[in-house]
Amino acid sequence: MENTTGRFGIFGGQYVPETVMNALTELEREFNAAIKDENFIKEYRYYLKEYSGRPTPLYFASNLTEKLGGAKVYLKREDLNHTGAHKINNVLGQVLLARRMGKKRVTAETGAGQHGVATATVAAMFGLECEIFMGREDIRRQALNVFRMRLLGAKVHSVDSGTGTLKDAVNEAIRDWVARVEDTFYVIGSAVGPHPYPTMVREFQKVIGEEAKAQILEKEGRLPDYVIACVGGGSNAIGIFHPFYHDKEVNLVGVEAGGFGLESTKHAAKMARGSIGVLHGMKTLVLQDEEGHIMPVHSISAGLDYPAVGPEHAYYKEIGRAQYVAVTDDEAKDAFIKLSRMEGIIPALESAHAVAYAIKLAPQLSKDKVVIVNLSGRGDKDVEIVTNLPEVML
Amino acid sequence: MNNRIDMTFERLKKEGKKALIAYITAGDPDIETTAELIFKMIEAGADAVEIGVPYSDPLADGPVIQRASARALRNGTKIKDIMKMVEMIRKNSQIPILYLVYYNSVFIYGVERFMKEAYSAGVDGIIIPDLPLEERGEVFELTKKYGLHLIPLVAPTSHGRIKKIVENAGGFVYCVSSTGVTGERERIETDIKSYLEEVSKYTGLPKAVGFGISSPEMARNIKDYCEGIIIGSAIVSIIEKASTKEEMFEKIDNFIRSIKKVL
Numbered sequence A: 001m002e003n004t005t006g007r008f009g010i011f012g013g014q015y016v017p018e019t020v021m022n023a024l025t026e027l028e029r030e031f032n033a034a035i036k037d038e039n040f041i042k043e044y045r046y047y048l049k050e051y052s053g054r055p056t057p058l059y060f061a062s063n064l065t066e067k068l069g070g071a072k073v074y075l076k077r078e079d080l081n082h083t084g085a086h087k088i089n090n091v092l093g094q095v096l097l098a099r100r101m102g103k104k105r106v107t108a109e110t111g112a113g114q115h116g117v118a119t120a121t122v123a124a125m126f127g128l129e130c131e132i133f134m135g136r137e138d139i140r141r142q143a144l145n146v147f148r149m150r151l152l153g154a155k156v157h158s159v160d161s162g163t164g165t166l167k168d169a170v171n172e173a174i175r176d177w178v179a180r181v182e183d184t185f186y187v188i189g190s191a192v193g194p195h196p197y198p199t200m201v202r203e204f205q206k207v208i209g210e211e212a213k214a215q216i217l218e219k220e221g222r223l224p225d226y227v228i229a230c231v232g233g234g235s236n237a238i239g240i241f242h243p244f245y246h247d248k249e250v251n252l253v254g255v256e257a258g259g260f261g262l263e264s265t266k267h268a269a270k271m272a273r274g275s276i277g278v279l280h281g282m283k284t285l286v287l288q289d290e291e292g293h294i295m296p297v298h299s300i301s302a303g304l305d306y307p308a309v310g311p312e313h314a315y316y317k318e319i320g321r322a323q324y325v326a327v328t329d330d331e332a333k334d335a336f337i338k339l340s341r342m343e344g345i346i347p348a349l350e351s352a353h354a355v356a357y358a359i360k361l362a363p364q365l366s367k368d369k370v371v372i373v374n375l376s377g378r379g380d381k382d383v384e385i386v387t388n389l390p391e392v393m394l
Numbered sequence B: 001m002n003n004r005i006d007m008t009f010e011r012l013k014k015e016g017k018k019a020l021i022a023y024i025t026a027g028d029p030d031i032e033t034t035a036e037l038i039f040k041m042i043e044a045g046a047d048a049v050e051i052g053v054p055y056s057d058p059l060a061d062g063p064v065i066q067r068a069s070a071r072a073l074r075n076g077t078k079i080k081d082i083m084k085m086v087e088m089i090r091k092n093s094q095i096p097i098l099y100l101v102y103y104n105s106v107f108i109y110g111v112e113r114f115m116k117e118a119y120s121a122g123v124d125g126i127i128i129p130d131l132p133l134e135e136r137g138e139v140f141e142l143t144k145k146y147g148l149h150l151i152p153l154v155a156p157t158s159h160g161r162i163k164k165i166v167e168n169a170g171g172f173v174y175c176v177s178s179t180g181v182t183g184e185r186e187r188i189e190t191d192i193k194s195y196l197e198e199v200s201k202y203t204g205l206p207k208a209v210g211f212g213i214s215s216p217e218m219a220r221n222i223k224d225y226c227e228g229i230i231i232g233s234a235i236v237s238i239i240e241k242a243s244t245k246e247e248m249f250e251k252i253d254n255f256i257r258s259i260k261k262v263l
C-alpha cells in the first residue's frame, strides 16, 4: 500500500492550522528525498545497528509455548533496543531528518515516557536541544522515565489540560510546534498526526516487520500464521504489520486497551468503540461523544491510553486486512506476571496486552501454527504500577 | 450580495474606519451571560462578533481560551444552545456574526446540517482554524450553498499559498498575526506591513488581523495595514477574572470602547 496523497482510504489528511502547512509540505519533501538517498539510509541503518543494537532477536518462547499447549510463540524482542522499546527506531529516523533539515531544537510528546526517553537520548547524542511534553498523570505513573529524560538533559513540560495524559501531551506539542515551527522539528512518537507523519513513522518502524519476516523464514521456513502487536497510536503494530501486508495468509491482530472492560466507560478501545472523527490532524477512528468532543480514556498502560489510532490502522480495519481486539487491565497484568515468571522477560505493560492476547489465542491453535508477538518494550518503568499485586508483594 | 460581513466592511470603508471583531466563547460563564455580553459589546461599538463554539481539544488556542472552552463544556453547552442564542441575538441586531468552530464539531454535527442551521439562525461567516486549504473542499461548497462566508486564514508562514487560500473566498481574510496559538502577546514580532502587503497582492478582500492583540496601542500599530482587528483572549480574560457580573460588563464595555476609539 503506497501512500502519496496522505490518505489511507478515507483516513488521514492534514487537519491542522495554516501556520504549519508549509512546514508539513517541506517535511514531506525532505522525507521523500531522504528515504531515496542512499547515504541517509546508510546512516539510519548504521545507528540502528551500532547505537540501538539491531537486529533484535526473534526469540522462541519455549516455556510459554509449552505451557499454552498450542501454537509456537515467538517474541520479537524490541525491548532489547537501546532505551528499551521500539520507539528509538522512529526517533533515529526523524532526528536524522531533523539534522538534515538543519533544525536545532527537537520536541516530542510522550505517554509512557519511552518515546520521550528515546528522543532525549538521540538528541543528547547529536547535541540538540530537546523538550518533552508529558501529561501530569503520566508524569506521576511513569516517574522512572521522567528521571531518565531529565538525566539525559531534556526539559520535561507537565501538561495539565484535559485528563493530563497522552492526548493532551500531543495537543501541547502541536501548539508548541505552531509557535516555533521555524526552528523546531516535532518528533511524533506514533503513527499518528497529520500527513506525512503516519507514513514517515511507519517507514521508520517497518524494520521490525522486515527483520521478523526474514527471521521466521530462517527459523521455521515459512511465514507466521499470526502477528500480534499492541496498539496505542499504532507505531509498533504498523511497523511489524506492514511488511506482511501482501502476505494474505498472515493474520494481523492489533490489541488495544480494554481497561476495565468494553462495557465500562473506562477503556481506550477506539477500534471497538470509536467512530470516524478528527483528532491531532488526522481523520481516523476516535472515541468521542455525540458532539465530537474527545472522551476521556483509560488504560493501565500509559502508552495505550490514547483516544485515537493511526489512520493506516483505521484503514486496515475497514478493509479487513487486520483484526483488532481488546484486552483488559487485569488480563494485561496477568500476562505481565506470566511472561516474567515463565520466560524471565519483564514486558512493558503496553506489550503485555499483546502477550495477553497470545495467551488466549495460542491454546486454540494446533501445534504446527506459528505466532509472533511484538514485544514492543521492557517493563522496568512499570514495576511500580504492579507492586500491589500479590505476586510482587514482599 | 448582502451578507452582513460585506456590508459592514463597505460601510466602515466609507466612514474611513476599521472593524473591531470581538471574540467570545459561547457558554462561558454560561449561555445567558454570553448573550448579555454580546449585547454589551455591540453597544460599546464592536462591529462584528465571533462566537467560539467550545471544543474539548482546541488545538489552535492558548490557555485563556482553552480554559473558557472547558468552563463552557462543564456547563453542558451544546451546539443547539448556541444556535438558539444566535437566533435570539439576530432578532435584535443586524451585526455580523461568525462562528469560530473546530472541524470535528462540524464534521460530527454533519457539515450540511451545521451550515443550514447556522444560516437559519442568522450566522454570516464560519472560521475553522484546523481546516486548511487542502481539506476544505466540501465545507467550502456547503458554506457557499447557504450564503455563508468560509473565512480563509493566512499566517506569516503562508508563503506561496496565499493565492490559493484566498481564491473564491468571501468576507475577509483572517490574517494570523504571528506563529503560535491564540493568547495575549506583549508584542508582535512579525513585520506586519510587508506581511499584509503580500496578502493584498492576491486579494481585494478586507484583511483582519488577529491572535495576540490585547491593547489599544497594539491595535493602533496594526490598523493602518488592514481593515479590521480581531480580539479574543483579552476579552475572554476579562470575563474569567471578573468577580461579579457588573464588574464583567463594565470592564468589557470600557475595553471595547478603548479599542474602538483608535480604529
Ligand SMILES: Cc1ncc(COP(=O)(O)O)c(C=O)c1O
Residues within 6 Å of the ligand: A085, A086, A111, A112, A113, A114, A115, A189, A190, A191, A230, A231, A232, A233, A234, A235, A236, A237, A302, A303, A304, A348, A350, A351, A376, A377, A378
Ligand atoms: C513499549 C511500548 N509499546 C507500545 C506503545 C504504544 O505505542 P504504539 O502504538 O505507537 O506502538 C508504547 C507507547 O508509549 C510503548 O512505550
